[in-house]
Amino acid sequence: MRAKWIYIYLFLILFGFNACDEEVPSPSYVDEDRVEGLLDLSKPLVKEYKEKYGVNILYNFDDTLDFKFGFYTLASNQKWSAIGIRHLDSEETVDYAFQKLDEMVFRYFNDDFKKYLPYKLLVSDMVILAGDVIPDALISEPDGAESGTVTAIGNTYSYMFAFNKEAMESFSASKLKNLRDVKLYHLISYIMDKHHLYEEIPASFYTSVAGLHGQSIDSLAKQEEVLPVGSGSSSTYYKPEWYMGLGMALTMNSPRMGAASNFSRRLQMNNSLYIPAKERDFRNFLCVMLFTKKSDLERYYLSAPLFCERMKIAIETLQGWGVKMLEVNPDLEMFLN
Incomplete structure (x- = not known):
């Protein structure tokens, strides 16, 4: 029995006290x-x-x-x-x-x-x-x-x-x-x-969409005199032009995750969709700059004044930070003219 306790004490001395003194590892x-x-x-x-x-x-x-x-x-x-x-x-x-x-x-x-x-x-x-x-x-x-x-x-x-x-x-x-x-x-x-570069985004980028972030897209659509929905097979989806007219970027993963590549099928009605928060809102503009082809920029976005105004600010902000956006995508020049 005595030998048993000796082993226990030795264990505590060797491992217990060392563990107390062990420093928390750092990255x-x-x-x-x-x-x-x-x-x-x-x-x-x-x-x-x-x-x-x-x-x-x-x-x-x-x-x-x-x-x-x-x-x-x-x-x-x-x-x-x-x-x-x-x-x-x-x-x-x-x-x-x-x-x-x-x-x-x-x-x-x-x-x-x-x-x-x-x-x-x-x-x-x-x-x-x-x-x-x-x-x-x-x-x-x-x-x-x-x-x-x-x-x-x-x-x-x-x-x-x-x-x-x-x-x-x-x-x-x-x-x-x-x-x-x-x-x-x-x-x-x-x-x-x-x-913390979000803090350096000009306030003017958000001025025209003040109050929209976090709002229900269904609720916003119902406030329109005519519900902004498509026709035919797209009759249960809101028109992309309406959403972009609000000044928003419409990507395949925002506001709906895993949406279709077809713009007309990205905003399904009654699907609990919301205008993204401010930081994601800005990243959605970056997403459009990188992934949207020229024909879609011209067809959907160029005719939306509020979007164009915000896109110009977003491009200039990124370039001001040191990102060569016009070298990445020369087609963005259309928003700076």
């Missing part, structure tokens, strides 16, 4: 020595962005310490832990990924915006989500939303892009454009939130 981005050791400064892009912008671009990283770290609630931890990350496995795939990172993302930002880039920017081959679990809500927002395998994802501590050389080399030009636009939408939105 790896404060571990500058470790991050510095992971940098491959032989890569020109890595060296340039480290020296000019303080950005640590890593491809040889630890999944847990550098990305799946610090989620203390069970739900968050389960979501992020379930993500699968496939690393770049050769010099060729690393060089290809860096080339595409520069071509598809960095080239559209000037120095003012690059100062907002994440402290730690991870580059991988593939990011695989677990089933329908989406830990990062921005993934499901844009018209070209990804699912299953994603190429842009971020959390409080790190940000990651994925470039799969084998797949990308087989993509059509339109699919590569969509891939670029997904990355731009996600990173710009991530930075806007991280650096």
Whole structure:
């Protein structure tokens, strides 16, 4: 019996007291020595962005310490832990990924915006989500939303892009454009939130839609003298022109998630749809800038004065931050004339 208690005391001494003194782990981005050791400064892009912008671009990283770290609630931890990350496995795939990172993302930002880039920017081959679990809500927002395998994802501590050389080399030009636009939408939105850029949006962007955010779309439609619905097979949907006439951007995921690509089928009646909150409202304009083709901009949006007024402000705001929106989409010039 005495021997038993001796073992118990030894256990408490060795483990119990040590646990009391154990420090709470902190995210790896404060571990500058470790991050510095992971940098491959032989890569020109890595060296340039480290020296000019303080950005640590890593491809040889630890999944847990550098990305799946610090989620203390069970739900968050389960979501992020379930993500699968496939690393770049050769010099060729690393060089290809860096080339595409520069071509598809960095080239559209000037120095003012690059100062907002994440402290730690991870580059991988593939990011695989677990089933329908989406830990990062921005993934499901844009018209070209990804699912299953994603190429842009971020959390409080790190940000990651994925470039799969084998797949990308087989993509059509339109699919590569969509891939670029997904990355731009996600990173710009991530930075806007991280650096509180919503607070810098001019008040004039919201003036013409004051009081609309959060309002029921059904209720707003019923206030019209004639209910703004379509005809024929679209008779149970509100007209997109009416919604855009309110000054709003109509995307495939806002105000209705997973709406049809056909504009006339995006606003179903009696479907509990609401005007988005202010931040999502601005991101919807970014979505239109990136994903809406020229013919649809001309057909639906250009004839809506309030939308055009707000679009001009949104474009100028993004450009003022350092995003080269007219280089991303030259067709946006129609809203600046």
